[in-house]
Amino acid sequence: MTETAPRPTLEAVAARAGVSRATASRVVNGGDGVREPLVERVRRAVDELGYVPNQAARSLVTKRHDAVAVVVAEPETRVFADPFFALQLRGISKELTAHDNQLVLLLTEGRDDHARVGRYLAGGHVDGALVFSLHLDDPLPGLIRRAGIPTVFGGRPGWSDGDGGDVVYVDSDNRGGARDAVRHLVALGRTRVAHITGPLDQTSAADRLDGYRDVMADADPRLVVPGDFTPAGGERAMRELLDHRPDVDAVFAANDLTAAGALRVLREHGRRVPEDVAVIGFDDMLPVAEQTDPPLTTVRQDIEEMGRLMARLLLRGPDGPHTGEQAPRSGVVLPTTLVRRASA
């Protein structure tokens, strides 16, 4: 077993370069106010020794960590298993590494995990947190606000209004996207447009329902049936729909998974898509939307960009240069686009 050589310290670099530790430090941190020949010598010493700053020592004095926590609450496994999360993480990661920050991932399930996360965040191990909180009754947001560290939420938190309002979040335009989808169905000449909702304790689902209602204000209430973002829920809802309103000629499903379920039931019942019933989903979750039969028309959101934006907002912080950005101290809403495939 090769004994791992002790890593070189700043002291060693300074000695080798023939300067003081202070000067070496200055060079390592940008080199301002150090004359060129010395900068050069220190740089060389760093290379030769393979010096890497000890982050622990550094943050001990600076009180900064160059690390942010990403907190993902995961009450249902469903949420976790979809590509959504992965893409968002990717956006976050890109932005963080561009600013030399590390990404500490905290996955939670269950109550004691919440306490653990709260403790961790309050413990000052990270400079900020990006939080994905999906449900209205989630205790996590409260814990986090109490921890008193900068936080950006993914998705509009349900309690944003009642609680002071200076909550920073990034969301996509669920309501607008839903509106676009329904308008498209209407433009296709459909008059009996149904909506299969998501779980309405999530703001995204609630907003999509609102978008539907914006366009179909005076529709038969029976055209709105509850789903739960799963294919099984979509099947159930579609059956109910065919039961109560067999004349339905279009369905806007709250997400692609739901739409996939609905599609299956429609085929089962011999309804042609889109001829008899046009179907639109939401998310543009590729492995699903492209694989359905027929391929699904759906509303796309730029998930990776959401992640990137979250990170950017967090890093910039409350006193960064906000000019030009919209609503820095509250929500930023990203646009959606309708992706036309075969189902509508």
Added chain:
Amino acid sequence: MTETAPRPTLEAVAARAGVSRATASRVVNGGDGVREPLVERVRRAVDELGYVPNQAARSLVTKRHDAVAVVVAEPETRVFADPFFALQLRGISKELTAHDNQLVLLLTEGRDDHARVGRYLAGGHVDGALVFSLHLDDPLPGLIRRAGIPTVFGGRPGWSDGDGGDVVYVDSDNRGGARDAVRHLVALGRTRVAHITGPLDQTSAADRLDGYRDVMADADPRLVVPGDFTPAGGERAMRELLDHRPDVDAVFAANDLTAAGALRVLREHGRRVPEDVAVIGFDDMLPVAEQTDPPLTTVRQDIEEMGRLMARLLLRGPDGPHTGEQAPRSGVVLPTTLVRRASA
């Protein structure tokens, strides 16, 4: 803006409890060798002050970080967007938090990212690394070994043989699973069993092909066609298959996505599944396998357990108690199970 109160130090705890800093430290770290009344007093002081140890100060002296890096190389976005990754992460996360370790996520794309990751790992910021390296020519493994920190790989690295051999990895039994799948097809009475491969520079794909060959040793070479783990690749391969061997009566696809593509082409050509052609996939990637038409028979691997096991192996380290575990200093291979649905 409420000025954030400076967090209490161990010094403060000690003062409040009326003991020395050393004793307070002892209590915080388990309390061995401290008499009960003092333990009690320190504990109370900790609670009252809401003391949380400063991890930076701690690791400065202990040289431990209670953090491990998870490195995910992501040459293709495809890899990232599937639930595989998320589930594995979950397993890892569970195991790590159970041992009070943090998870630092490093996503890489492109060459300079590799250098960055190498530097980070060599920089001694984490106690170990879990690495997902997918390709034979990936420079990452080399970099990491040079960094000299404990590492466990996810999936069998391609170069494990040539390079010393003491590589720790966790993989699922790709070859055995493939064998089971093909045997199942044979048991169904199929005689012209084809295989659509994955990208063969990944060991998982190569192993699945080997498993196929174990059973179909003397099959027509034209029954083996290359795919790339994508639905599009599956479609392409299936067309080729129908072209060259229109009498094909079973297909073992290297993964579920490939199978989904193949299924579509079969339907397009009017072949019934499973009556005319039986199809089996690999992965049991739920949103795909359950949504295909017909639902896909496939080989399931316990992905979350793989993640958990990786973390466990890493934390245990080279001198932990290995007895009872298999092959601690090299690979651990987890079993797979055939999940029967409608397609075979």
Added chain:
DNA sequence: TCGCGCTCCGAGAGCGCTCTCACCCCCGCC
């Protein structure tokens, strides 16, 4: 009674870094 050993606790050094402050040197100006 005294000494020996053991357990428990406190003093203090030091981990590797940043940052303040004092100092030095060189320049320009009076």
Added chain:
DNA sequence: GGCGGGGGTGAGAGCGCTCTCGGAGCGCGA
């Protein structure tokens, strides 16, 4: 030629913790 000023550098303190080491206290055997 002397003096103020400023840019560049070094000395040293200190971040919050762990861990070693010595000393205090106590029980026990001689």
